[in-house]
Amino acid sequence: MIHTPVCDLLQIRHPVMLGGMAGNTSVPLVAAVSNAGGLGTLGIARTPAEQIPKDIGAIREATKHPFGVNFLLFLGGRGPAIDAALTARPPVFSAAWARTDQDLKSLFGRAHDAGSKVMYMVGTVPEALRAKAAGADVIVAQGTEGGGHVGWMASMTVLPMIVDAVGSTPVVAAGGIADGRGLAAALALGAQGALLGTRFLATRESPLHPNFKQAVLDSDGHDTVLTEIPDVARDNVWPGAMARALRNEFIERWAGREWELRARQPEAAAALQKAQESGDAKNASLLIGQDAGLIRDIPPAGELVERIVAEAEAVLKGRLPKLLR
Ligand SMILES: Cc1cc2nc3c(=O)[nH]c(=O)nc-3n(C[C@H](O)[C@H](O)[C@H](O)COP(=O)(O)O)c2cc1C
Numbered sequence: 001m002i003h004t005p006v007c008d009l010l011q012i013r014h015p016v017m018l019g020g021m022a023g024n025t026s027v028p029l030v031a032a033v034s035n036a037g038g039l040g041t042l043g044i045a046r047t048p049a050e051q052i053p054k055d056i057g058a059i060r061e062a063t064k065h066p067f068g069v070n071f072l073l074f075l076g077g078r079g080p081a082i083d084a085a086l087t088a089r090p091p092v093f094s095a096a097w098a099r100t101d102q103d104l105k106s107l108f109g110r111a112h113d114a115g116s117k118v119m120y121m122v123g124t125v126p127e128a129l130r131a132k133a134a135g136a137d138v139i140v141a142q143g144t145e146g147g148g149h150v151g152w153m154a155s156m157t158v159l160p161m162i163v164d165a166v167g168s169t170p171v172v173a174a175g176g177i178a179d180g181r182g183l184a185a186a187l188a189l190g191a192q193g194a195l196l197g198t199r200f201l202a203t204r205e206s207p208l209h210p211n212f213k214q215a216v217l218d219s220d221g222h223d224t225v226l227t228e229i230p231d232v233a234r235d236n237v238w239p240g241a242m243a244r245a246l247r248n249e250f251i252e253r254w255a256g257r258e259w260e261l262r263a264r265q266p267e268a269a270a271a272l273q274k275a276q277e278s279g280d281a282k283n284a285s286l287l288i289g290q291d292a293g294l295i296r297d298i299p300p301a302g303e304l305v306e307r308i309v310a311e312a313e314a315v316l317k318g319r320l321p322k323l324l325r
Pocket of ligand 1: 176
């Protein structure tokens with residue numbers, strides 16, 4: 001069995017984590033991952049404050065194991081939501097994408113006072129050092145291969161750079177990992193575990209529309225692109241992030257014409273909303289990583305956690321030792 005210090009720190013059996021994807025995670029998905037021994041995380045970046053205690057209560061009903069909740073810190077007006085989350089004392093408080101002027105130290109201190117461990121996701125070495133200085137317990141090093149909002153550095157380089165930079169603080173790898181080979185590679189690069197987003201979108205418990213799950217399976221991984229188009233269409237600017245999305249008709253329509261998209265934003269937002277709701281995979285914004293090219297089925301999330309750790313163990317115990325003379 002693969003066991004790393006982060007398993008002890010977070011009190012989980014397997015070093016496999018669900019990315020807290022706002023709007024793309026659900027209580028059943030979080031519980032399935034945690035019940036399988038991984039760390040389920042609910043993305044609550046946009047969840048109304050009054051709903052948060054209910055969601056956390058529902059997770060506690062569905063699993064006795066640790067779980068996390070995730071915030072996108074740059075979003076304004078989320079003070080009451082963060083208060084609500086911390087009052088519910090989640091085992092893990094996970095966050096990403098702070099603005100440069102935000103005070104991480106006091107926020108992480110409040111999370112610690114609530115009894116939560118703090119996980120913070122970064123895509124650069126300076127951000128990792130900032131999170132360490134603010135007292136993060138775990139740093140998630142996210143590579144540009146990943147789905148959703150990402151930076152520019154690939155996991156293969158940014159992960160070991162962050163591991164070297166933060167010393168004793170545990171690092172978890174994210175971006176481009178969809179199977180046990182990816183977990184084994186992340187461990188080899190110095191990570192203590194892996195956090196997966198895109199892979200968990202295509203699971204039974206994932207709240208995604210069935211057409212969108214199928215789009216993940218249909219993607220060959222070459223058809224994603226880093227783009228601002230989904231954020232421009234939603235009039236939602238992120239601090240220094242692009243989104244990795246499936247290059248579908250929605251993206252093709254606006255690529256190179258972001259200026260026009262800005263002018264026609266309300267109309268584009270309405271069309272996007274309709275496509276999201278109706279499961280129109282050609283005209284929706286589908287944030288997925290390059291690792292979609294590795295995803296071929298829609299298993300139960302718990303089974304997936306078990307499969308990933310078994311595959312990683314087979315690589316570490318079976319294939320790699322045979323390479324040594
Ligand atoms: C649809 C989608 C939504 C996401 N939303 C969030 C979010 O709300 N907060 C966050 O910290 N990360 C978010 N992420 C990033 C994931 O936490 C993770 O870093 C990424 O999915 C890892 O790459 P992978 O998709 O290749 O596994 C999102 C990713 C996806 C695919």
